[in-house]
Amino acid sequence: MNDVTSRRQFIATGLTAAAGLGMLPAWASGRAASNPADKIRLGIIGTGSRGAGLATLIREMPDFDLVACCDVIPENLQKGLSLARKDAKGYTDYRKLLDDKSIDAVVIATPLYLHYPMAVAALQAGKHIYLEKSMTYDIPQAIDLVKKVKASGLIFQIGYQYRYYGLYHRVKEILNQNWLGKVTHFECQYNRNSNWRFPVKDPKMERAINWRMYREYCGGPLSELCAHEIDVVNYLLDSHPVKVVGLGGINYWKDGRDTYDNIRTVYDYPNGVKASVTSVLSNAYNGYSIRILGDKATAEILRDKALIYPETINNAKGVVDGVTGATIAVTTQGQGVELKFGKPGEESLEPTVYALQDFADCVRTKKQPISNVETGRDGSIAIHMGNAAVDTESVQYWKPEYSA
Amino acid sequence: MQLFRIKGSAQGTTYSITYFSPKEKVRKVQIDSIFKRLDESLSIYKPGSLINRFNESENETAIDGHFYEVVRKALEISQKTDGAFDITVYPLVRAWGFGTVEMKDLPDSAQIKALLDCVGSGKLTLTKAKLSKANPCTKIDVNGIAQGYSVDVVANFLEANSILDYLVEVGGEIRVKGRKYPEKEQMAIGIETPSENEFERAGIQKVIVIGDRAVTTSGSYRKFREVATGRISHIIDPHTGFPAQTNIISATVVAKDALTADGYDNALLAMGLKKALTWLANRPDLQAYFIYKKPNGVVSDTATANFYPYIR
Numbered sequence: 042m043n044d045v046t047s048r049r050q051f052i053a054t055g056l057t058a059a060a061g062l063g064m065l066p067a068w069a070s071g072r073a074a075s076n077p078a079d080k081i082r083l084g085i086i087g088t089g090s091r092g093a094g095l096a097t098l099i100r101e102m103p104d105f106d107l108v109a110c111c112d113v114i115p116e117n118l119q120k121g122l123s124l125a126r127k128d129a130k131g132y133t134d135y136r137k138l139l140d141d142k143s144i145d146a147v148v149i150a151t152p153l154y155l156h157y158p159m160a161v162a163a164l165q166a167g168k169h170i171y172l173e174k175s176m177t178y179d180i181p182q183a184i185d186l187v188k189k190v191k192a193s194g195l196i197f198q199i200g201y202q203y204r205y206y207g208l209y210h211r212v213k214e215i216l217n218q219n220w221l222g223k224v225t226h227f228e229c230q231y232n233r234n235s236n237w238r239f240p241v242k243d244p245k246m247e248r249a250i251n252w253r254m255y256r257e258y259c260g261g262p263l264s265e266l267c268a269h270e271i272d273v274v275n276y277l278l279d280s281h282p283v284k285v286v287g288l289g290g291i292n293y294w295k296d297g298r299d300t301y302d303n304i305r306t307v308y309d310y311p312n313g314v315k316a317s318v319t320s321v322l323s324n325a326y327n328g329y330s331i332r333i334l335g336d337k338a339t340a341e342i343l344r345d346k347a348l349i350y351p352e353t354i355n356n357a358k359g360v361v362d363g364v365t366g367a368t369i370a371v372t373t374q375g376q377g378v379e380l381k382f383g384k385p386g387e388e389s390l391e392p393t394v395y396a397l398q399d400f401a402d403c404v405r406t407k408k409q410p411i412s413n414v415e416t417g418r419d420g421s422i423a424i425h426m427g428n429a430a431v432d433t434e435s436v437q438y439w440k441p442e443y444s445a
Numbered sequence: 446m447q448l449f450r451i452k453g454s455a456q457g458t459t460y461s462i463t464y465f466s467p468k469e470k471v472r473k474v475q476i477d478s479i480f481k482r483l484d485e486s487l488s489i490y491k492p493g494s495l496i497n498r499f500n501e502s503e504n505e506t507a508i509d510g511h512f513y514e515v516v517r518k519a520l521e522i523s524q525k526t527d528g529a530f531d532i533t534v535y536p537l538v539r540a541w542g543f544g545t546v547e548m549k550d551l552p553d554s555a556q557i558k559a560l561l562d563c564v565g566s567g568k569l570t571l572t573k574a575k576l577s578k579a580n581p582c583t584k585i586d587v588n589g590i591a592q593g594y595s596v597d598v599v600a601n602f603l604e605a606n607s608i609l610d611y612l613v614e615v616g617g618e619i620r621v622k623g624r625k626y627p628e629k630e631q632m633a634i635g636i637e638t639p640s641e642n643e644f645e646r647a648g649i650q651k652v653i654v655i656g657d658r659a660v661t662t663s664g665s666y667r668k669f670r671e672v673a674t675g676r677i678s679h680i681i682d683p684h685t686g687f688p689a690q691t692n693i694i695s696a697t698v699v700a701k702d703a704l705t706a707d708g709y710d711n712a713l714l715a716m717g718l719k720k721a722l723t724w725l726a727n728r729p730d731l732q733a734y735f736i737y738k739k740p741n742g743v744v745s746d747t748a749t750a751n752f753y754p755y756i757r
Binding site: 360361362363364365366367384387 | 461463549617618619632634637652661663665697
């Protein structure tokens with residue numbers, strides 16, 4: 042047994058083994074993994090804008106050692122390596138990265154059409170996986186990946202970081218406490234006022250760099266932007282949609298793209314709850330927002346806060362001339378009240394950091410993540426149904442075999 | 446007679462004034478200046494206010510008329526309620542996270558014991574010119590009574606401007622006089638149904654008509670902290686240093702003026718229902734209505750005998 046395998050076995054069985062010896066490693070009690078042997082050896086496949094962003098966060102985390110990067114675009118690879126450990130290896134072929142037996146886990150942050158083949162290869166190579174959202178390019182891949190992950194026994198997390206963010210935990214809590222009353226609608230939008238393109242020096246690189254513009258590689262705004270909100274609605278309702286209608290088009294950025302520059306879908310959830318999911322690429326007012334409509338109040342979730350707007354109850358009007366009661370804070374009158382979450386004074390981190398911390402914990406303790414292959418499947422199927430509804434101008438239904 | 450309405454925000458909450466008069470006699474800018482003046486004296490949220498200067502002082506601070514009136518009444522109520530209401534509880538209020546800054550942790554018993562040494566109205570000496578304290582750590586918070594006082598100040602201002610039909614409300618504390626027109630009826634006041642959380646708009650539990658009097662309500666339902674073991678109330682028991690374990694959800698008190706009513710509603714809430722009703726038996730000048738939780742968890746209401754005639 043060489044150093045590498047013994048260390049990897051420790052990662053796999055570490056908690057039970059260490060607990061059996063009556064000693065707990067540093068990471069079991071806190072987040073400071075001071076011993077390098079406790080660190081998860083990580084490779085990133087795809088170090089473009091998102092992958093490099095993840096690397097920037099990972100670099101600051103004691104849980105991981107970023108030991109390898111892979112990208113087909115030299116500038117991206119260079120950027121990834123600049124954020125990795127000094128002796129990190131650079132690859133242009135992800136299969137070679139996966140061949141490195143010393144790597145415990147991989148982050149996959151590539152264009153959507155590559156998610157499935159890369160994830161399958163990583164599972165075959167025995168790597169734990171943090172796969173960026175959305176999960177797969179189409180529905181059959183989503184269903185198949187569930188089977189493959191379950192058979193592998195490996196940790197598989199989808200990069201829906203809002204499932205790990207205290208703001209959304211708090212929103213779920215107040216929904217369960219009936220603060221909003223009966224919730225009937227969600228209004229989700231992920232808008233921006235830009236062509237959503239990255240600069241291309243060499244025209245040959247257009248499709249590789251601006252893959253978001255092409256349906257060959259992804260589902261456009263629904264899979265790359267609104268995916269988060271669809272996942273959030275699934276999370277808050279503990280459910281998935283049963284059907285969807287939608288309209289969309291390319292009506293503003295007529296620049297050769299074939300993904301929609303505007304799309305508006307309405308998802309129907311159990312009990313008639315409806316979620317409109319919109320992306321418009323020519324307006325950025327409140328760019329990212331989810332409004333939850335209840336008969337007692339509205340919750341408006343923005344990037345890093347949520348506001349509550351109580352419904353006005355008119356039963357006092359006309360009946361009485363004044364009302365005596367416990368003092369209402371001034372802000373609750375007619376305007377939004379910011380929802381408190383987390384502990385006072387607690388530092389709020391980038392939501393992705395919480396997701397990555399949990400990934401590390403899952404790898405060490407062998408528990409499956411909250412954002413897992415099944416929630417990922419439900420999100421991806423909903424996305425594909427939404428795009429299909431718009432493509433075919435027809436209602437798309439959730440088929441029983443999707444969640445069998 | 447015309448109806449005039451002035452609405453605004455002050456003292457961390459909202460206010461609303463309704464008055465009937467042949468012509469406009471009082472305007473919003475005048476009312477706002479009154480609140481501003483009161484804040485300079487009584488607001489713990491306003492840096493440099495008299496109350497903050499006193500709290501930061503080692504022993505004494507020169508005071509003004511507003512400050513004197515409020516503290517005088519607070520000391521009187523503290524004495525008459527055996528300390529159930531006590532403005533010197535502020536160091537504990539802060540430690541429990543209900544002061545001007547949020548607290549990350551809950552205080553432990555050693556901290557509470559140490560802070561109890563700063564608490565007690567007996568540690569204050571009041572003259573018209575100054576307020577003194579025996580211990581520099583004694584700090585006061587008149588939030589439980591200042592709104593009632595503000596209502597009285599505004600009501601007196603209206604009367605000084607020969608307005609005799611009005612309703613003044615600040616943060617749910619009310620003083621009313623005269624009638625509304627054209628009905629020539631007394632104005633009706635709703636007692637709020639306690640809500641589940643700080644956002645919920647409450648309904649009306651009872652409608653009362655009280656003549657030329659004041660009515661205030663203290664509730665444990667809107668201001669609280671969620672902790673691991675449940676909710677803790679913002680009403681701190683000055684005797685124990687811990688949040689009051691009261692079965693009263695809201696206490697509504699009718700009195701001749703809002704300062705009196707507002708001072709006693711907190712004390713009654715902290716006492717708990719049984720003690721509050723016993724205590725009220727010797728106070729015919731106060732009429733009270735309670736919404737409370739029975740031991741089996743059912744929410745119920747009750748009132749002193751002299752309160753029932755107000756209920757419409």
